Amino acid sequence: MADRLIAVLGGYGEVGTTAVRRLCAHGYDRIRVGGRNPSRGRTLSGDLPGIDLSYVDIGEPESLKEFCSGAHLVVNCAGPSYHILDTVARAALEAGAHYVDVAGDIPALRALGPTFGDHVAVFSAGLMPGLTGLLPRLIASPGDRLDIHVGGAVHMTPASAADILLAQGPDFGESLARWRNGAVASRSLTPQRFVQPPGFPETVDAMPFLPTESARLAAELRLAELRFYTAYASQAIPTTLAMAWADDPEFRNDYIELLTQAAKSDLRERDPYYVLTACIPTTTGASSSLTLRTSDPYRLSGVVAALTADAVLREKIAPGVHFADGVLNPADIAEALHRDPLVQSLSIQDPTGSITGRP
Template sequence: MTGLAPVVGVVGAAGAVGAAAVAELHRRGRHVLRLAGRRRAPLDALCHGLAATGGPPPTVEVLDINDTEALHRFCTGCDVVLNCAGPAYLVEDRVARAALASGADYVDAAGDDVLWEQVEALVARVPGRIAVISAGMMPGLSALLPRYLAATLSDRPRRLLGYLGGRDRFTATAAADYLRVGEGFGTAGAALTGGVRARQPLPTRTDAELPFFPELATAVPYLSTELERVARSLGVTDATWHSVFAGPHVAQVLRQPPAGVDAPEALRRAAELDAFGHATYQLIVVELTTVAGDAQTLVLRGDNASALTGAFAAVAVAALTEGTLAVGPHHAGEALDPRVAVDLLAGSAAVSDLTVFDGEAADVGGHVEEAL
């Protein structure tokens, strides 16, 4: 980076995640923003909204990421390129290739194990570059928050318990990615017991009372490769994580997803039905218990997953441009300084509350009736 304000190009800037990331980067005012998207009108509307908050206006460009030459032209001159375009399984490393080949560092709001392998290979061929993937809610915050909580403990953690989800909408892109998240990223029903995967799959719980969640919900055990890495790094031997869905329609689609191309649209519509007449919300609840039996619980609240993902992607960009990351590839939630990242998140409009409690989640966050 030079002494001038870093130039950050955002691909997919007018989408739900991209717009949240752009708003956070603009609010911080430490970057020159270049925005790209498929259609001009949403980009202009985004810039119009930013103008009301002051600061230099971003430049905008209509861009088809399938146009390799146009994508390279957009990336050229950027210090960092942030990719918020999706679905991630279709975009893959297309934006990463253009960014790194153009001399820019790279941040991706998405990132599974397949993308990691692709980006790791790209960075190996371009010495001196930095690439950060999985700068989202899960993967991303689902790794950062356990690391942050562990840093507050006086003893080594032994057990990790987590819940992530709520009552929220799915964009078409997010629905498509979510239905493919299990492919190469983790295993439903799995958990760690004594440092190894449990022999018997854990059951999905329906109509369950979950700590800090304001209503009964469905909790699906899910062991991601991200959680396994974090557990090893923290010395945790027992780890159980749950994806949480409030409302009956999304849970039904996930139990019996329709075959083929209709599945993402079915999930999107189910989420709309579950959100109708309700305030949307997302919760991340992380409990760590030490070898001595002491426990602490972290709770993060936000209105929706897209905003939380965009906010964390912006934090990853800030960490990169401020020189806190070494050259090479990184998973955002596992590489960022957790204290610095959480401080930045706490000041974001996407986060309505971030609190650490003494005690187990079940004791300090009992079921609370939903306020309508």
């Protein structure tokens, strides 16, 4: 199994570099790393001499075909994902390879279709989407109300900024909405100002936004209610996003740099942090909760991509097209995250008040 070739696209960025390192740590020693600037991989190849650095451009079909050729699995860590859609997945399928995408969402899955031959395709294998739909399954049960807060203050890559700007419309979610009584309840929540959710080191502004991933989670688990909030350390990013979405879509790319600068401004007075917290509120007694903290959500997405790739290679996922949160084992992933140095803490508290995990 370890001698099967894995091709990691976007392997010179933060997400891809981390995915490559974790795959090597899992014992996979045949890895082809691709991107438009192989010189960025020199440090990686110095640390991991067995990997192969190569040039590939997603916009050049022959280049992409050559990159995927001979691979048993293609891992896509490139972005922006909403421009790529199913382009890399189809190249992997033509090469007879399995496929893992650290991002992708309903638009990518719809473009690809529901089948992938006798192979596996997994989308949304990152932190968000990905862990945000997977880890809450460890504490939530039918009939529960589930509250999720995600966010903090971290740097933002241009690809991530582009994805945020493109993530509009019903395929991605709905602002001010929650899941309640088996359906999306539109405009039923308001922003939370100067709140401090569990696990957050400071007060934040929490903006309600129900992602399609969370709506799918609530429907699958038959939750009574699900509330999802994106947490911001300041108004810098929300203000920039409001300006971008109010402007003519023709000029949306102009806001990529403004978003990255807004993220930088949040880090002038604080160390980087990113928190995912999920809680089952109760009126009496201890509640079930889960809190994950990291300083780098991009690299942690690379960890999740590598864990997903390992699950595919170990044939733990059936052939077909899937979202990661629906096919990964949450307990297995949580156990792996407990051991990973990029996770500053991961704690899970059950209704009896007992806590498991690394504080």
